[in-house]
Amino acid sequence: VTAVLASGRLARRRRARQRILTEASSVMLSVVLLIWSLTPVYNMLLVALDPEEGEIEFAGNLWTPEPSLEGFRAAVMQDARYLEDFWYQYGNSLYIGLATTLLTMLVGSMASFALGRMHLAKASLLTNAAVLTYAIPAPFLIVPLYRIMHGYGLLDNLWAVIVAQVTVTIPFAILILRQYARLIPLDLDDAARLDGASVVQLYLRIYLPLTAPALAVIAGYSLLLSWNDYIYQFVLLSSQRNMTVSVMQAALFVDADARWNAMMAAAMIYAALPIIILYALGRYIATALARGCT
């Protein structure tokens, strides 16, 4: 009996030790992940808070000796080279982002509504076309797009960027919605039809409200893609007034004499918006992705 008891105690102790080990290793992993995720962001902050105007020497300090908000002031007041039109360019980025998002939601949901719920023949053909669009790398499209936009007279026009981005985001919208809309029973449509609902009413009253979580994910995705984009904006826009923040910020890469602290401060201001949106929509995104993945 004592032997059995002793072995039981031993096993319990072993289990407790194992639990402590798991906890300790997950804490360690968390620390590593924190450092990994935050170092580049921290670096941005370090540069943005540096009081010096010109070059920044990292002297081995973990923190700037005299943190200063001068960089942020210069960015907000548009008081530095490259930043003269910062808020105007921010407006351009926002305009492109919002237009891309709205168009993606509208055109994508219309197309997937017709493809998924109108019993169209050859519907899968168009869905495959959407997948194929995924497979075209942007740098491959950009040269012909430049020529084509020139032909359409859309060069240096914000709408050139918007339609280029929409071409990339709509396939994502169609794929997500196709998946998500399977959860809505088709009987619902039939019942509404019996009650005399028109096609447009089906779309507005049933399809759109019931796919709202998926639409939120699509909105987040489109806005992030547009906010992240550089290549389309760089190639298709040229004048100072039509430039976006992404393009303007690239100057920091080529020009070592740019005011680093102000540019990094502007970068952080620019980067804040999608982070806010992502955290606001996070719950929707998680649930919709969870449904979409099964």
Added chain:
Amino acid sequence: MPRMGSVWRRLRTQNDTQVPKQRGYYNVLIGEAGMSGTQQVLSAGPPVLEKRSWRQPGHRRPHGSDFIWAIAFVVPYVAVFFAFAVYPVGFALWMASEPSLYAELIADPFYPPAMVNTLLFVGLGVNVKMFLALLLSGFFMRRRRWIKALLAIYIMPWALASVQAFISFHWMLIGEQGLVDGLLSALFGIEGPIWFNDRWLGLGSNIVAYIWKWMPFWTVIFIAGRMAIPRDIHDAAEVDGATGARRFVHVTFPLLANLYLVCTLLSTIWTLGDFATVYFVSGGGPTGSTNVLATLGFHYAFDASRPALGVAAMISALPLLIPIVILLIGKLQTSEVQL
């Protein structure tokens, strides 16, 4: 666990060949005799709702005004698709149809290293990223409040605008003025390397920055995939004695394998066209030795004013791209896995 192995093999083969598409794994095993715990739970699951199975083949096609409406709803996308996807692609193929362009490419000393870099960047970047994301998604499934908070911080790189994030990476690694080398000398007294003076260090920096930026996105996808696995299956697996690594190998991974494959294929496609990482982290330097096809093509087209050569450089990636696309479309059609 010989039993479980065979069960999952059956599950998967059934799942691949099932005639009506099903979303669940439940009804595969209904009515088995001599079941293990896992099987019992599986068979106790709710009967699968057969979506659309009541619909007769050829069940009413739209006609009259409905048909017109259906067309009207599809037309905007079709128009965008033809004007901004089909037309440019056709144009690109026409631009790059000159065979002499490819002879020129091969003769260019910058081209072969760019090809090698692309293979390394995509091959290492995508696979390391996906594998780590899969493992980390398991870690983030732990139900602790601080792990949830950590997840919120962990996904920040994904939300951060890429130009800004990659520029930050670049300045972090710029040499002794950069944060990384500064920390190395302050903490360990090591003189860090000048990262972008060496092809392999530069390429490595690009890959690390790429993984940093995109791993969170795929981790979230895998977390969603894991959440979709009914808890019963894990509980049952535990009853059968599968824990830890065994559970991962025999239960979780087989259920996620399809999702993992589709995501890897998709990510490979996207990464082949990734331009911003290399352009902003290493800038292609030193002397163009870390360029990938995307940045080299861009360089030809816009810096050297040779648009056709730039398109040809991208087209030379097609032999890599086409099999992946075919595989992906096949996978998306036969399975329910979706992004």
